[in-house]
Amino acid sequence: MNRLQYQIHEETMYVVSINNNGIVESRIGETYGDSLECRLTPNKVIERNCRNHSQNYIARKDLTKSLTSITSKIPVIIDLFGSYIYFCTHSDRVRENNWFNIKHIQSYWDNKGMTRIQFSNNEELEVDISYSSFNNQYLNALKLHYRFNQQKEKYQKKEAGMHFQYPSLGRGDTAQINETIYHSYINYINGLQARDRV
Template sequence: MKQFYHIHDETMYMLSVGNKGLTETRIGELFGGESALCLSSPNKIMERNCKQYSQSYPARKELTRKLTGLSAKLPIIIDLFGSIIFFCTHSDRVNENSWFNIKHIHSYRDYNGNTRVRFNNNEEIEVDISFTSFNNQYLNALKLHYKFNLEKEKYEFSEMAKYKNNSAGYYRDAAGDRISDVSYKAYLQYVKDSEPHKMDRIT
């Protein structure tokens, strides 16, 4: 059992699991076979990963608010380039909160008052949340994905003119896709301009 978990592109879900008064996490991966357990809660895993990838968890929440106008149960962009977006089932103030990677959800349906979720690898799990609530959270994550990419494209086009003769190297995002120097600089500028507080150091 792990003390900490590093979220990556193939992470499908982080489910809250109670164990003798403690909150642990059941983690499912796209090609991971059986789910694994982590001693940290889903909320703690999320907070630490946001910090490792780019910024603090509060800063990621503020970015979501600015882009979507949402005020509660906020979906979160974990990495720098928006390739990993998770949404939650409950408030992040409660231990029962679980997180899902929108990228790997194939479908979901009502199941005896809860929600039955099917992932892209055909794994299915039952989640203790109503279909209506789950659907609302899923749509909020879609909204964040759409709004983020609209803003990102605006900056890429505006910065392209400034750097059109720049033939510097390429960066890679969390999914391993090549990101041009133009896109990289444009996104860093976007993050800097979006946050009301001082941006955490990005390495």
């Protein structure tokens, strides 16, 4: 049975397009179990998940552009913390697009003009894109991952130098709520960095 929506999570490996009686829908692979189907196009799955993480897709693309200067087939960070970085095989104007979670790509190679991908659970998938194009998209996603983590480190060093005196975000009840969310975000980032060092 097809889902009407899908929430990307830690174990989501890919969102690829399938043709269902002339309608473009999505097949979604997770590290466990069988793949799932969703009635949305892969682009719509990505867009809705960006919104679920408090940013729209355009803002996520703009972040990538500002960090990397990539302007075509832009990889995106789905969440606010850089946990889910996805790259595409085509322009987002193409409905038959495919999106891959960089974290779950184990290896990939040329297979008669197409690209065969092996994921972290050893599942393999063949996509209709040349090896050189896929490799370029993968490297762009790596660049985004690197630049984003560079910015996190710079921000943390700056905050450490200020002895964790976070700047105030404003006045009033709404600002207090925003400030609480802001501090929670900073604490979460600090936790990620601590975990990465172990």
